Amino acid sequence: MLVQPNIQYLAFDDRKLLLYGIPLVALVSPLIFFGLTFEEYIEAAHLEIPEGIIYTSVFWFYNRYLLITLRKRFHSLANLVKRFTLQALIILVSAPLVSMLISFLLAKLYDVTPLEDFCDPTVSQGMAATYFLTFSVLLLYDAIYFFHKYKEALMEKEWIQKAHIQSQLDNLRNQINPHFLFNSMNTLMNLIPEDGDRARNYLGKLSTFYRYAVSKQEEATVPLSIEFENAKIYVELLKERFADSLEISLPEAVTMNRHTLPLSLQLLVENAIKHNIVSKSKPLKIDICLSKDEKYLVVRNNLQRKIQPVESTGMGLENIKKRIAFFTDELLIVSSENNLFEVRLPLINPQTR
Secondary structure, three states, X not given: OOOOOOHHHHOOOOHHHHHHHHHHHHHHHHHHHOOOOHHHHHHOXXXXXXXXHHHHHXXXXXXXXXXXXXXXXXXXXXXXXXXXXXXXXXXXXXXXXXXXXXXXXXXXXXOOOOOOOOOOHHHHHHHHHHHHHHHHHHHHHHHHHHHHXXXXXXXXXXXHHHHHHHHHHHHHHHHOOHHXXXXXXXXXXXXXXXXXXXXXXXXXXXXXXXXXXXXXXXXXXXXXXXXXXXXXXXXXXXXXXXXXXXXXXXXXOOOOOOEEOOOHHHHHHHHHHHHEOOOOOOOEEEEEEEOOOOOEEEEEEEOOEOOOOOOOOOHXXXXXXXXXXXXXXXXXXXXXXXXXXXXXXXXXXXXXX
């Protein structure tokens, strides 16, 4: 299916509107604006209809082009008044010139004196009709445009709400993930007979981690320092399981006033462990740090893909990407080069969230 050019600036495919709108306006204009009776209209139909089609087509496409051009330049809502004002001024000046040009060409075509009736009231009526129809068509386009944008805004808001709910469910599934819970319990069972103190310490950390996970379910963002504190606990839990097979580095302390998505570090670390070999002979090294400009939270790991790739939908990173877009214009950056996999998660200014 062919996509109409510039459709993003119209917000809809207007080909049907052009197909039906131009003939309809051309047919009814002489009856509405020039006071012709139906009999007079029928008698002059062989002249009125072609002339009406020409006038309507030229002005319709001219104003459509003007609308698209100005929307390209003034696309933001902040420039809405500026665009409307400039558009109105251009039409007020250009409409008589375009009308005179069409009249001149038609006069040549019909072999009459060009502009011989320019001062006649009929011409004034013609210009009034031109302005009325021009602004009516533009108003129709703008009404449809803003209606579509309003629908998009509602759909985006609904999607964000669904994404937030989905993220809560995803987080909950991750927290109560049978594998994670089984591995945690298995580690705890092994620690109990070996070292009671380590077992109690491990159980305390596990409890603290789950308490954080559950308590942050309703929060869209959390302070970076708090997320790091929870990440440290999570890393300590993983170290009990993987020992020297897993190396994770974290900053000692984070004092900057920035926020991030709750449990985002857990998800990114889980993602690295899920897709890579973790063994004593091939330890997985995960580095968590801040970018030099302190705009991103960086999580990178050495690439050592599993022999049999783990099935993945990519929804974890995609979910983070969509959620972070609600709080900042900065994009989630995912890269894989020099045998390293890296995710850059934009940090959130708490004043803009």
